[in-house]
Amino acid sequence: EPVMDKAGSSFYSQIISSGPDSDWSAIMQCYFTAITQAKKNIYIITPYFIPTDFILNVVKVTALSGVEINLMVPERSDTWLSHWGTMSYISELLEAGVKIYLFKKGFNHSKVLSIDGEYCIIGSANMDTRSLEHHFEVTSILYNRDCASIIENQFRCDLIRCELLTLEKWKKRRKFFRFYESLARLLSPLL
Numbered sequence: 001e002p003v004m005d006k007a008g009s010s011f012y013s014q015i016i017s018s019g020p021d022s023d024w025s026a027i028m029q030c031y032f033t034a035i036t037q038a039k040k041n042i043y044i045i046t047p048y049f050i051p052t053d054f055i056l057n058v059v060k061v062t063a064l065s066g067v068e069i070n071l072m073v074p075e076r077s078d079t080w081l082s083h084w085g086t087m088s089y090i091s092e093l094l095e096a097g098v099k100i101y102l103f104k105k106g107f108n109h110s111k112v113l114s115i116d117g118e119y120c121i122i123g124s125a126n127m128d129t130r131s132l133e134h135h136f137e138v139t140s141i142l143y144n145r146d147c148a149s150i151i152e153n154q155f156r157c158d159l160i161r162c163e164l165l166t167l168e169k170w171k172k173r174r175k176f177f178r179f180y181e182s183l184a185r186l187l188s189p190l191l
Contacts, residue, residue, distance in 0.1 A: 011144035018125075019136035027125045027139050028132040032058050034115050034141075041068040041117075043155045045110040049073050050085040050128040060096035068099065072155060072162060075102040085128075087177070088185035094167040101162035108158070111139075114151040119143045122151075 018026040035042060035058050042062070049071065051059070063069045071093065077083035093100060113121040123139025125131040142148075 011142065011147075013143065014141040015138065016123075016141070017136070017138045018132075020134055021136075025133055027123070027137055028052060028055060030121065030139065030141065031055055031113070031127070031132075034113060034119075034121060035059060035062050038062060038067045038115050041070065043070045043072075043112075043114040043152050044127070045072045045108060045112050045151075045155065045158075046127040047074055047107065047109045047111070048077065048082050048086055048126045048128045048131075049089055050082065050126075051089070052129050052132055055127060055132065056089065056092075059098065060092065063093075063097040069097070070099045070101065070155065072101045072103055072108065072158065074107050075104045075163070076107070078107055082128075084177075085185065090165065090170055091167070094165060094170055100165045101159060102165060103158065103162050105161040112151050114148045114155070117145060117148050117152060119145075120148040120151045 016026050016030050018024065018028070032054065035055075059069060073086055074083075077086060090100060111123055111126055115121075120142050121139055122142065123137065125135075125137035125139050131137050
């Protein structure tokens, strides 16, 4: 049954759940489908970007195909290991053309995607292996341009609290940061 928005217009939503009691990683498949179907742009906000190889590869391939992917992650995570785990993916994402923004004013715990301004995905699942494969999570797909627009506008408003990373700047980071990233990457399947 359709949902009503503030203006009284109806739109459809879809609820997806996944967890260790299922053979299907439904939310991961939802993310995969949304990312591969994008034609223009994707906005992603997540507190942890420690993706499965499946999601990492689809993000890189989609960016390389010319779709603008904007990823916002916290500059500092709530745990040391999660922070360095996320940072371990930055180089290859930048090389693929993903625009990465570090949120500098606190810990943004949002978990949202907006696809082409057409629909958005909002839920409890982080973009990490634990959420996508091992935890019980729920997410909703809102097939509504107004909802997608709200997500994208908030993303743009939050840019004043962010630092845009560049590959040139990222390559100049301290060498011991690279050690932490490598260590966290080894442990990333556990994060």
